[in-house]
Amino acid sequence: MGKISKIIRDEWLFFVAVTVTIVSSLAFKRMPEITKDDLKILIILFNFLVITKGLEKSGLFVKIAFYFEKGNPFLKLTLLSGILSMFVTNDIALFTVVPLTLSLSIPPEKIMFLVILETLSVNGASALTPFGNPQNIFIYYYYHLDFTNFIKAIFPFFMFSFALILGIALLWERKEIKITEKKCEEELNRKKAVIYGSFFIMFIGVIFHIFPIEISIIPPLFALFKDKTVLRKIDYFLLLTFLAFFGFTSNISSALRFSLSNPHKTLIYSAFISQIISNVPAALLLAKFTNLWKSLLMGVNVGGFGTLVGSLANLIAFKLFKNKFNNLTRKYLLTFHLMSFLLFFVSLMFSLLIT
Template sequence: MTPPGAARAAPSGAGHPPAGHGLLWLLLGIAVLFALLRPRPPRELIALVDWQTVGALAGLLLITQGVEASGMLQRLAQRLLVRVTDERVLAFGLAGGAALLAALVTNDVSLFLLVPLTRVLATQAHLPLARLVALQALAVNAGSALTPIGNPQNLYLWHRSGESFAGFVAMMAPTVAVMLFWLAVAVWLLVPRQPIALREPQDHGAVQPRLLAVSALLFVGFVVALDRHWLLPGLIGVAAVFALVRPRVLLGIDWALLAIIALMFVDLRQLAALPWVAEMLRAAPIGEGWRAYLAAILASQVISNVPAAILLDGAVRDLPALAAGVSVGGFGFVLGSLANLIALRLARVPHGLAEFHRISLPFLLVCTASALPLRLG
């Protein structure tokens, strides 16, 4: 892990491109390679994309842009910096809030609420933005692992396990306790206990309560639409309302993030469908215990933890080990969890990917080793 004295983040939007374009080109290159080696009709490739996920992210990105344009985050950041004057205390608050929200409202929604606030905080004070966002990505991966509704892989495995809600929480609690312990250690080591240095005051404009209220109502409506599987009407409704109320919001959507997510589905599902992959899984002794746990962690690093949970479900008989493995597997490489990508793109910080890996890779190793005894015997 990098020392606490690293350089502070520049104000957001200071002419730097968002982190992650290198990953976009990498995924596009892999897609082209698959197209050359294993050609498929365009219709089949389009069907590989989970459009429910991509559409949900698009709607949430629009709503987040609306909240930011309302000026509420700037006002909230000002008030928070008046009350919290210590960097480490602020980091603990942001990471702890991210973990708690992730357990209650899913890891992605937690990031959409807190990462934009963190970015605005870094425009008003000299803060290590990339480091704070990396810690929040770790926090949502850890916190969301506790409950069946915290992330997609938990929801899938919960239905497969037949456990009650409380039973699933009890099953995951020891692993989550290990992850949260090391999260607290990481915050303590990486964020110094020193006064927050404020930047020169900036005129952020007046808060627009009407736009904030519209964004809040759209958020509730969009979540209801997703719950009822009305993705397309919900997405059209969100876009139409902003087109009438604040058209510039539509220009702020991160198309590169949506392209990265779509290409992840195309590339990783083709990889998982390769015959030699299925044969390797059938032959590997990963049915239970620590072998299943480590297999889930390794698979998550290559194909992300949600596809890993689905892919290994047939080969692994030990669901608690599989659930623990894909949870810990969300750390490490950025592809380990979709939440990692979302956090970095929302942060819009240069060199965010490098900073994330400097923190997340050692964190993966520590958590893997610390939670391994829970899978022995």
Template structure:
């Protein structure tokens, strides 16, 4: 491997301030509550890590094939208004997240959205923010829409359609609210296309290979052997397209590993342990607010795992942790994925301009439906 390639791999780690903060926080927490290495490894949800890596590899492969450029041009030529393009992309993200999970949906729609930056003067950053909100709103509908719902469903006795029936009112209100917000947040003016944008033919062989590998990977996920699926994807790209391995955001993988370890260490603090044991005796309103609050601090998937250790799976917990996906970026892993993929420094601040009011609205709507 050349020195330039090594430098290219290391640069994201050197510039990733969020990762640096997580590492420093982890060192401080470890000093306060030391744990054996095996326990630190157990804190990490390796299924999530492996799934994330596999999806990142596949998405980067499709991106390098040039197919997103082709599709992006077709969309712009069909939907000529910024407003209708935004409505289409936001609704598509929500719909995909209901059945393919929120992270899979993002790995389909975000790279496509990013290609629009090369083809037009669209406010791509704002589009990505709304797509992040959309996958949170759409994924809460089904038991397979996001990791927290999968956990809640597995701990309940509900059928697939019974779960959907309980979540549908909340999801519908949040999705309609987001579409209304999208309508007023994007201009009705025609899309201004970037002049002299070259069109490159996409690499059919690489694209078809990615599609085939995607099927293999999803089958492995379905049979709960994600590591083997990721290994197949990794080895295939190592043989036929090493450029994919060099261009994915490896530091994002370590961000998630550091988050899991930090959260695990936080729950082991002696000062925190007595507080956790009191959760089972809390009234419904307190459990609801605790689920939302924990999501803002440790993300909604770990918050779900923690709550289910003390209270049974219920629509109350489901509404709380799904509402908690809005608000701060850390509220949902999907938010972090979307904002990292956007690659814009100021997008983190802009995201909270929309997401914090949406959290307040989701909190009110969810509690109103539970009464």
């Protein structure tokens, strides 16, 4: 019973998605429809999860993070979190950097502040690329976007929010710190790093439409026959959550006849809905009702700031921190929400001005 309650608590968004899909199907007396484009997005996301998990298991990310330990950790680790998130998603970046941060030889309150900075950093920086976070992957493929246009659309928001976060980190106290020897001695599996690194380059080729999507089957097949541990570590609940929300949005779009045609309203709705149901489902829901992908893209990325549920990355960092410093939970939540809501409203105002 304890395991079941833990799964429900950890994967609450999946169970919410399944519930609203079932309820909407019963209410509208229809079966949810999953389109070819929906399946294409799931294939791309699954492929990407396999690649990033393979790179993570190779020890490459920890080795990279180790070199960022000296000098001002607040600036360097905040910067590292953001840079990693641009390429391997905000979730993976936090799973890499936060455990290292928790092992630093500095007071717990400073660790708390650094984890919050890292969380805000990945939310701002991951917005830049189509593969920086799950909602970007969805929007990129749902609207059949061009890579250059995608970057141009989101670049101002990225520059503004990321520079603001780095500015806060730069102003924080400078202090030499070190990571524990256990972390420093983690072995790098060079062969695995090269293989999954090659898969990542191939994935970029798919994003740029150089390679067909069918080539995405190679990394999962490799993992199936040569590296099954990677497949066991994939976040299948994330994929199932996407699938459930695809069904829910198909039910809703068939019953509701309205569209979001105002850029400012689309941005505002997507940002505030993200505060309640998180930015990934907000993107899945609103995409059915608008062609204004730029406003939606900016809105759901702004929505990553604000409440703890605004982004799944926020919840990941909080859980990791809470597991080690449970006595600071209340202080963490207060500090996080003060900083996060400040960034939410400032970024929202900026995004509205440039939209």
